[in-house]
Amino acid sequence: MGKSVIVKNVTKRYKLHTKTSERLLDIILPTGYGEDFYALRNVSFEAEEGDVVGIVGINGSGKSTLSNIIAGIVPPTSGTVKTKGETSLIAVQSGLNNQLTGRENIELKCLMLGFNKKQIRKLEPEIIEFADIGKFIDQPVKKYSSGMKSRLGFGISVTVDPDILVIDEALSVGDQTFADKCYDKMNDFKKRGKTIFFISHSIGQMKKFCEKALWLEYGRVKDYGTMKEVMPKYEKFLKDFKAMSKKEQKAYREKMLQSQGNELVKS
């Protein structure tokens, strides 16, 4: 088994705006207006082919930012991501275009992945069958429920058969039958030596499915190893964190963020 993903010193800096004028200036001026906010700071790790890595961390730790960077949707501010093969992201806030219909989204996504018209005609029925959203396939995506979006996003991502699959909370919406169907597909991917990154608020789901865990804490890698090594430590942290008062949690967050060079950290 070779390396399939190598993430080296990835940092992601966003601009935070406290005033509308700052936000507008940031759009107009390329230098960027607003306060720097580091969503990821020097994140490095490697994954092998066939690894199923759960990304864990409390809200705002940078899990979605990292998923988007691995999938090549968002560029890192600095650092590098090397991937072997095609990567596909499935997220609740999926990369679907709201104005286009489901069918048009299938075409667009497949074209972006480099498929030709003939190949798309072959893939389309398979995706539609997997998504199983009936007549909604010809409706604009803005009319979909989050479950429907997830079904379509999942359908597209697994049918195009990527080498690396990134699943961000996509199984938290929708019913159990659909989730089971997705697990079957994911298990099939796993058996075929593909790499999967999985984010879920359900620790049960993570434990059931992942072999490795990457624990992010406010933008930094707190731990990376097997589920067995990392999860007991993470669960202990979660328990302690939840036992804190809101004020203590806020102070903890501010202390952590400040230690990473963030100045504007008030929630």
Ligand SMILES: Nc1ncnc2c1ncn2[C@@H]1O[C@H](COP(=O)(O)OP(=O)(O)OP(=O)(O)O)[C@@H](O)[C@H]1O
């Ligand atoms: N486009 C953006 N502009 C500014 N800040 C952002 C942007 N996207 C994310 N952030 C900030 O970066 C931090 C990490 O966000 P991210 O969504 O990656 O975390 P997460 O671990 O996925 O959180 P959650 O569990 O709540 O989904 C958060 O503090 C968030 O507010």
